[in-house]
Amino acid sequence: xxxxxxxxxxxxxxxxxxxxxxxxxxxxxxxxxxxxxxxxxxxxxxxxxxxxxxxxxxxxxxxxxxxxxxxxxxxxxxxxxxxxxxxxxxxxxxxxxxxxxxxxxxxxxxxxxxxxxxxxxxxxxxxxxxxxxxxxxxxxxxxxxxxxxxxxxxxxxxxxxxxxxxxxxxxxxxxxxxxxxxxxxxxxxxxxxxxxx
Amino acid sequence: xxxxxxxxxxxxxxxxxxxxxxxxxxxxxxxxxxxxxxxxxxxxxxxxxxxxxxxxxxxxxxxxxxxxxxxxxxxxxxxxxxxxxxxxxxxxxxxxxxxxxxxxxxxxxxxxxxxxxxxxxxxxxxxxxxxxxxxxxxxxxxxxxxxxxxxxxxxxxxxxxxxxxxxxxxxxxxxxxxxxxxxxxxxxxxxxxxxxxxxxxxxxxxxxxxxxxxxxxxxxxxxxxxxxxxxxxxxxxxxxxxxxxxxxxxxxxxxxxxxxxxxxx
Numbered sequence: 001x002x003x004x005x006x007x008x009x010x011x012x013x014x015x016x017x018x019x020x021x022x023x024x025x026x027x028x029x030x031x032x033x034x035x036x037x038x039x040x041x042x043x044x045x046x047x048x049x050x051x052x053x054x055x056x057x058x059x060x061x062x063x064x065x066x067x068x069x070x071x072x073x074x075x076x077x078x079x080x081x082x083x084x085x086x087x088x089x090x091x092x093x094x095x096x097x098x099x100x101x102x103x104x105x106x107x108x109x110x111x112x113x114x115x116x117x118x119x120x121x122x123x124x125x126x127x128x129x130x131x132x133x134x135x136x137x138x139x140x141x142x143x144x145x146x147x148x149x150x151x152x153x154x155x156x157x158x159x160x161x162x163x164x165x166x167x168x169x170x171x172x173x174x175x176x177x178x179x180x181x182x183x184x185x186x187x188x189x190x191x192x193x194x195x196x197x
Numbered sequence: 198x199x200x201x202x203x204x205x206x207x208x209x210x211x212x213x214x215x216x217x218x219x220x221x222x223x224x225x226x227x228x229x230x231x232x233x234x235x236x237x238x239x240x241x242x243x244x245x246x247x248x249x250x251x252x253x254x255x256x257x258x259x260x261x262x263x264x265x266x267x268x269x270x271x272x273x274x275x276x277x278x279x280x281x282x283x284x285x286x287x288x289x290x291x292x293x294x295x296x297x298x299x300x301x302x303x304x305x306x307x308x309x310x311x312x313x314x315x316x317x318x319x320x321x322x323x324x325x326x327x328x329x330x331x332x333x334x335x336x337x338x339x340x341x342x343x344x345x346x347x348x349x350x351x352x353x354x355x356x357x358x359x360x361x362x363x364x365x366x367x368x369x370x371x372x373x374x375x376x377x378x379x380x381x382x383x384x385x386x387x388x389x390x391x392x393x394x395x396x397x398x399x400x401x402x403x404x405x406x407x408x409x410x411x412x413x414x415x416x417x418x419x420x421x422x423x424x425x426x427x428x429x430x431x432x433x434x435x436x437x438x439x440x441x442x443x444x445x446x447x448x449x450x451x452x453x454x455x456x457x458x459x460x461x462x
Contacts (some may be wrong), residue, residue, distance in 0.1 A: 017214040101335045112291035113208055113249075113298070146249050146281045155285045164396030185276045 007030065018074050044185035058129070060105040062087045062121050067093060077101045083126065083155065085143060101139070104129065108146035109149060110154055115149075123155060130162050137165040144171055200257045201264065202226060203274065205251050205314060207294045210311055211237070219268065222297055222314060227305045231257050235267040246271040248282055250318060250357050266344065266378050277318050282309065286325035293317070299443055300342050309341050316415050328428050335435050336410050346438045348375075348404060352383025375399045377434050379441045397437060403430040 006028055013024035031039050048064075055061070056068035070076060070090070072114065080101030082091055090103050106121045129135065137161060142148035156166050171180055172190035182190075204221035207228075212218045214236040236243040246253050247268075252275040259266030280286055295300055297314065301307060308313075317334045338410050339345045375384045376396035378387050384399065390442075 112288050113294055145245075146287070149282060150284045150287055153282070172408075177240060181242070183246055184273055185245040185248075185278050188278075 010182045037053070038113045046065050055105075055107075060087075060090065060107055061090055061103060075100075080139065081126075081132055081135055081137070082141050084141050085148060085151070089141065099139075101137075106142070106151065109142055109151040118154060118158075121151070123158065125160060126155070127162070128160060130164055135164055137167060140166065141170045144169075198258070198260065199269075200226070200259075202257075203253060204229070204253060204254070204255050204320070205249060205311070206251045207297055208245055208249060209233075209244070216320065217247060220298065220309075222311055223255075224311045225306060226310075227307045228246070228297065228301045228303045230265055230269040230303070231255070232265045233271075243268070243271050244273075245276065245278075247279070248276075248281065249294070250277040251275075251319070252315065253266045255435065270365070277322060279322055280318065280325060283325060286321070289331055290318075291323065291326070293331065293338075295443075296335065296338055296439065300338070300344060310338065313337055313341070313415070319409070320415075327429075329404070329418060329421065329423065330355055332428060332432055332435065333410055333413075333415070335439065336431075337415075338437075339435070340411060344442055346434065347376070347381075347383035348399070348407060350377070350384070351386035351389055351461070353385055353389035354379045356386055356388070375404060376399065379437045382438060382441070397434055399434060400430060403427055407431050 002088040009028040009031065010021070010024045010176045013027050013086050014021055016024075017194045019027070029157065031042070053062050054064070054066065054145050056063045056066055056071055057118075058067045058071040062072065065072070071115045077100050079125060080099075081104050082093060082099055082101055083106060084093065085106055087105050093099055093103075104122065106123065108116055108121050110116055110118065110121065125137075130138065138155075140152040140155060152168055159166055170193050171186070172193060173179065173186060179187070202223045204223040204290055206219055207222055208220040208277055209217045210220075215235045217233045217236050222229065223229050232241055233247055235241050251273055254270075254272045254274055255268060256270040257266035258269050266458070268295070280290060290303050293314070297310070299311065313334060315331075320330050324330075330394050342437040375398075376387075376390065377383070377399045378394050378396050379387050381392050385396070405425060410431075
């Protein structure tokens with residue numbers, strides 16, 4: 001049975017996603033055994049991200065400088081904007097190294113049942129960007145679920161009058177999976193979106 | 198204990214990193230919440246079966262009285278995905294989903310409501326812009342759950358409202374009508390007229406149509422094409438009644454509607 005500061009550290013660790021009590025206990029004792037500077041480094045990094053982290057005024061990615069690293073990078077193609085739901089989605093797209101344009105984070109997705117309305121997302125800011133910058137293409141990379149889909153359709157309708165090319169990321173089967181285990185909606189979508197070889 | 202039933206997904210809420218809490222309207226257990234492990238991961242076995250409106254055969258594992266059984270399997274019977282792809286349609290259906298989520302108690306079997314919802318989704322898949330389907334669902338839903346507005350008699354004195362007669366005109370004046378008071382959830386007759394509360398006018402023909410809707414078989418609905426004004430009149434009363442019973446948090450939903458109307462989808 002642990003008590004006091006160790007118990008407090010374990011309780012704090014359990015607040016993290018995917019961390020149960022047992023893992024939290026392991027982490028707490030690992031931190032206890034760490035050299036003081038390394039442990040303080042972790043603590044400082046957490047404090048910094050909370051104190052200095054803010055939204056980029058252009059794309060609404062989380063950053064410590066405004067505009068963020070991607071928006072201020074001159075080598076990026078500013079005529080293409082990839083629209084995503086959350087800042088974490090940018091990390092996933094960046095890992096692919098297949099996109100060299102800029103991003104726009106909506107900070108959520110439309111959900112009528114939950115009362116998430118267009119004014120609660122950064123859609124007006126996206127329209128302003130398209131109007132003021134020389135944007136050639138908008139890539140809608142919202143999640144392929146109901147909320148993401150209606151958000152993509154809403155944005156398409158809103159941007160239609162601005163005469164900008166709007167594309168949606170493809171639907172289909174994940175690489176390495178097996179067709180026999182795919183559900184009918186995914187398979188229907190991948191057949192609809194087939195391409196010539 | 199393993200439970201198997203058929204269910205329609207009403208809502209799913211993100212839980213933790215990649216998990217979901219899915220709210221179903223099931224044929225055997227009524228409104229039911231279930232925990233699904235990692236459906237948000239690309240290779241999840243649940244695939245798209247946990248998306249709203251999906252009608253599927255589900256298996257759950259949990260103790261008899263467990264509040265949140267674990268979803269072990271979900272096989273799609275009918276995905277209704279064309280309804281999810283139309284924004285305007287999904288907005289209208291969201292209202293229906295909200296009714297189910299707000300009015301039905303958890304784990305109380307409502308096979309009649311389950312059949313009503315399933316029938317309506319099947320009809321909407323072929324024509325989701327028919328306002329009569331939505332109105333019919335709301336009226337029947339309120340009747341089954343016992344939340345119907347009182348339109349057959351005065352809410353104060355109990356005198357029966359004469360709705361069988363055609364609308365009368367006095368010296369070419371406006372047709373005879375009834376006064377519906379939202380705060381009473383009822384029609385109030387001229388004798389007992391309430392003060393301070395603004396009534397909604399309900400014409401005799403609208404009242405007759407409402408009574409017929411309660412009696413008609415859902416299969417007959419397709420063959421009825423009522424005038425738009427009649428539909429709007431009853432919709433006004435039913436929506437105001439629902440809003441009054443549910444309370445204020447529906448204002449944000451109105452904002453989505455306004456915005457949708459603005460861009461005229």
